[in-house]
Structure formats: C-alpha cells, structure tokens
Amino acid sequence: MNIYLGCTVRGDRSTLDVVRHMARRLQAAGHVVLTTHLLEDDVEGDERARSSQEVYERDLAWVESCDILIAEASGSSYGVGFEVGYLLGRAPQSGQRAYVFYRRDRHDTVSRLISGLTNACGRVYPYSSTADVDAALREIPGLGVR
Amino acid sequence: MNIYLGCTVRGDRSTLDVVRHMARRLQAAGHVVLTTHLLEDDVEGDERARSSQEVYERDLAWVESCDILIAEASGSSYGVGFEVGYLLGRAPQSGQRAYVFYRRDRHDTVSRLISGLTNACGRVYPYSSTADVDAALREIPGLGVR
Numbered sequence: 001m002n003i004y005l006g007c008t009v010r011g012d013r014s015t016l017d018v019v020r021h022m023a024r025r026l027q028a029a030g031h032v033v034l035t036t037h038l039l040e041d042d043v044e045g046d047e048r049a050r051s052s053q054e055v056y057e058r059d060l061a062w063v064e065s066c067d068i069l070i071a072e073a074s075g076s077s078y079g080v081g082f083e084v085g086y087l088l089g090r091a092p093q094s095g096q097r098a099y100v101f102y103r104r105d106r107h108d109t110v111s112r113l114i115s116g117l118t119n120a121c122g123r124v125y126p127y128s129s130t131a132d133v134d135a136a137l138r139e140i141p142g143l144g145v146r
Numbered sequence: 147m148n149i150y151l152g153c154t155v156r157g158d159r160s161t162l163d164v165v166r167h168m169a170r171r172l173q174a175a176g177h178v179v180l181t182t183h184l185l186e187d188d189v190e191g192d193e194r195a196r197s198s199q200e201v202y203e204r205d206l207a208w209v210e211s212c213d214i215l216i217a218e219a220s221g222s223s224y225g226v227g228f229e230v231g232y233l234l235g236r237a238p239q240s241g242q243r244a245y246v247f248y249r250r251d252r253h254d255t256v257s258r259l260i261s262g263l264t265n266a267c268g269r270v271y272p273y274s275s276t277a278d279v280d281a282a283l284r285e286i287p288g289l290g291v292r
Contacts, residue, residue, distance in 0.1 A: 008257075009257070009258070010222070010256070010257060010258075011222065011257075051262065053262040053264050054262070055258040055259075055262050056258060056263060057262075057264065059258075059259060073224055076156070076157065076224040076225075077222060077223075077227070077257060078219055078222040078223060078227035078260055079227060079257035080224060080227065081223070081227030081231065082227035082228065082230055082231035082257070082259045083227075083231060083259075084228055085227065085228035085229060085231030085235065086231035086232065086234060086235040087231075087235065088232060089231065089237075090235040090236065093239070109156060110156070110224065111154075111156060111223060111224040111225035111228070112155070112156075112198040112202060112225070113201075113202055113205065113224060113225045113228045113229075114224055115198040116198030116199040116201050116202030116203075117202060118203065
C-alpha cells in the first residue's frame with residue numbers, strides 16, 4: 001500500500017525518532033512511504049527550495065492518492081491536522097483511512113480533535129513507548145506489520 | 147449564513163482580538179457565528195466540562211453544517227488545520243467554502259499548507275492590520291460585510 005506518513009515540518013520535531021521507527025516498520029512490511037523526505041534532518045532546507053504552493057499541491061496529491069494516512073500529532077501542528085482532516089472529509093467516498101498517534105503524556109495539551117477523534121474511517125492511538133506504537137501498527141487492518 | 151469561525155483553543159491565542167473583530171463584523175452583517183464560545187477568555191475551562199469525544203463530535207457537526215468556514219491560523223494549531231482540511235475534503239460535494247487568515251509577519255513560520263493554500267473552494271488571506279482583515283471580509287462572495 002501507499003502510505004502517507006505525516007509529521008510536522010515547522011513545529012515540534014521531538015518525536016521524529018518515533019516517526020522514523022514507524023517508517024522502518026512500514027517499509028519492512030513492503031509498503032511505500034510517500035513522505036520519507038519529511039524524516040530528513042534538513043527537511044526545512046529542502047522544502048525552502050519549493051514555493052509554498054508547490055508544497056501544498058504536492059502534499060494534497062499524496063493525501064488524495066494514499067491508501068492509508070498515519071500521522072504523529074503530538075506537536076499539534078496545522079499541517080498534520082489539515083492532512084488528517086482532508087483525508088477524513090473525503091474518506092466516505094474514497095475508502096481511505098487515517099490513524100493518528102500522539103504521546104500519552106501530552107493528552108492534556110494536544111487538541112481535543114486529536115484525543116477525541118472518533119471516526120468510522122480512522123482511529124487515534126495514544127502511546128507511551130515504541131512497544132505501544134508497534135502494538136498499534138500490528139492492529140491496523142491490512143498493514144501486515146509484525 | 148451559518149459561519150464556523152475557527153481559532154485555536156489550546157495553542158497561541160494572541161490573535162484572539164482579531165477573531166473577535168471578525169465575529170462582530172459577521173454578526174453585524176446578519177450571519178450566525180456557530181463558534182462564539184471559542185472567543186471567551188475561559189474557553190479552556192468551559193471545554194474541560196466535556197469529554198474530548200464530545201468536543202470532537204460537536205465541532206465536526208458544526209463543520210459539516212456551516213455554509214462558510216473562516217479560520218485564524220497564525221498559531222498553526224492541529225485543530226484549526228483539521229477543521230479547514232475536513233471542510234475542503236468534502237467541499238466538492240458539499241459546496242462549502244473555507245477562508246484562512248494568518249498574520250503576514252508569521253509567513254516564514256506557519257505551515258506551508260496555510261501559506262500555500264490553493265483550492266477551488268477556498269482562499270488564504272495574509273494580513274498586517276484590521277483594515278486588511280476588513281478588506282478581505284468585504285471580498286468574500288456572499289458575506290455582504292461592509
């Protein structure tokens with residue numbers, strides 16, 4: 001499957017190691033991660049070479065074409081929220097699904113639209129450890145992560 | 147018209163005066179602002195009385211039922227991004243529209259999904275002053291703001 005793995009570029013990147021861990025798990029299960037450039041240390045430098053409109057149009061095309069979106073949302077950024085919202089707004093027609101992860105110790109500071117996510121086409125996973133993340137990935141239907 | 151006026155609850159609320167100004171302009175033009183509770187100083191206290199799921203379901207019902215969404219996104223929060231994305235994901239079917247405002251001096255720090263927004267059903271307005279905000283509101287079709 002094609003997977004949009006979302007994390008913030010201009011916000012708090014302290015959970016980047018978790019996102020990289022997710023990418024390795026997904027790739028090991030044979031999936032294509034469309035957004036590996038977001039995992040680079042210098043993503044901001046790379047993105048600066050493009051106009052904001054180019055980034056918007058590229059990201060939206062990926063959100064529209066992915067099978068599943070997995071997002072790390074602990075940093076509570078507009079971009080991640082936009083991607084999850086855009087996919088879920090289309091999901092009844094598109095059949096796509098979204099899974100949102102956030103650090104459990106941020107529960108009282110992240111948006112309630114993260115912690116309160118209830119959607120037929122998506123689910124939220126609070127986590128405290130990499131083991132929690134792995135357990136969640138194993139639970140997501142069709143991923144085949146071991 | 148029913149208007150979803152979005153701003154962050156748990157993020158940077160420094161532009162709240164601008165959002166309150168927008169609400170007054172929209173109400174003076176005869177519109178219903180669905181989200182006036184977000185403009186209260188103690189919104190966090192009020193929201194704490196509800197579960198996250200209740201807030202999510204209430205907000206989504208408003209996003210689904212509004213005619214137009216207007217968001218102040220300078221604080222770059224997940225919640226605002228989710229609302230704008232969700233509306234634009236459905237907009238080709240629903241006929242809804244979204245207008246996103248942000249402070250021009252934050253151009254280099256806000257998400258590129260704000261500054262680069264290009265959508266047949268929406269538009270972004272950077273602003274430097276209340277006069278800029280008023281000019282943008284006058285320009286939005288059907289609002290009748292003077």
